[in-house]
Amino acid sequence: MIEYIDEAPTLEEYKAMRKAVNFMLLSDRIAQNALNNAFHITTVRDDGKAIGMIRVLSDGSYANFITDVMVIPEYQHKGIGTEMMRRTVAYMKGTLEKGETIVLYLMSAIGKEPFYKQFGFRERPNEVWGAGMSQWISK
Numbered sequence: 001m002i003e004y005i006d007e008a009p010t011l012e013e014y015k016a017m018r019k020a021v022n023f024m025l026l027s028d029r030i031a032q033n034a035l036n037n038a039f040h041i042t043t044v045r046d047d048g049k050a051i052g053m054i055r056v057l058s059d060g061s062y063a064n065f066i067t068d069v070m071v072i073p074e075y076q077h078k079g080i081g082t083e084m085m086r087r088t089v090a091y092m093k094g095t096l097e098k099g100e101t102i103v104l105y106l107m108s109a110i111g112k113e114p115f116y117k118q119f120g121f122r123e124r125p126n127e128v129w130g131a132g133m134s135q136w137i138s139k
């Protein structure tokens with residue numbers, strides 16, 4: 001049975017899911033802190049097995065970044081990613097009072113832009129906003 005649970009996966013589950021979708025290898029310290037310090041995490045489980053997750057990083061208010069959107073390959077194309085996104089956007093809307101506005105950011109993987117557009121995200125740059133920018137830093 002597929003369940004959407006608003007709790008972090010374990011460190012081992014997180015690492016296994018990242019590996020399954022070819023995300024960058026993280027040290028245990030970085031990965032554990034990523035789980036501990038997120039604002040909101042949904043883990044998707046099938047009969048208990050962690051098969052997908054989504055994380056929101058936030059100031060708890062205005063600026064909110066959606067990351068680690070992943071469904072392991074065997075479970076992709078079944079609507080699970082869509083449901084994770086739908087729930088997450090709804091959860092963030094639920095933090096608002098009437099008349100308030102906040103922003104949701106995300107960085108799309110190459111080719112996933114259409115997946116995110118259906119939830120109202122707009123590609124950058126556009127006629128109003130400059131490009132999103134990022135860099136990796138290592139030591």
Ligand SMILES: CC(C)(COP(=O)(O)OP(=O)(O)OC[C@H]1O[C@@H](n2cnc3c(N)ncnc32)[C@H](O)[C@@H]1OP(=O)(O)O)[C@@H](O)C(=O)NCCC(=O)NCCS
Pocket residue numbers: 021069070071072075076077078079080081082083107108109112114115
């Ligand atoms: C991006 C990702 C999370 C999407 O998860 P998903 O569970 O496959 O998403 P969905 O099933 O809801 O939608 C994916 C596609 O399957 C289609 N689909 C949904 N339900 C379906 C069903 N029952 N049968 C067939 N196709 C279906 C959707 O229409 C969608 O098509 P599109 O890609 O042409 O828009 C997943 O592909 C993933 O983890 N990728 C690797 C990691 C990654 O790149 N993450 C994004 C980082 S920005």
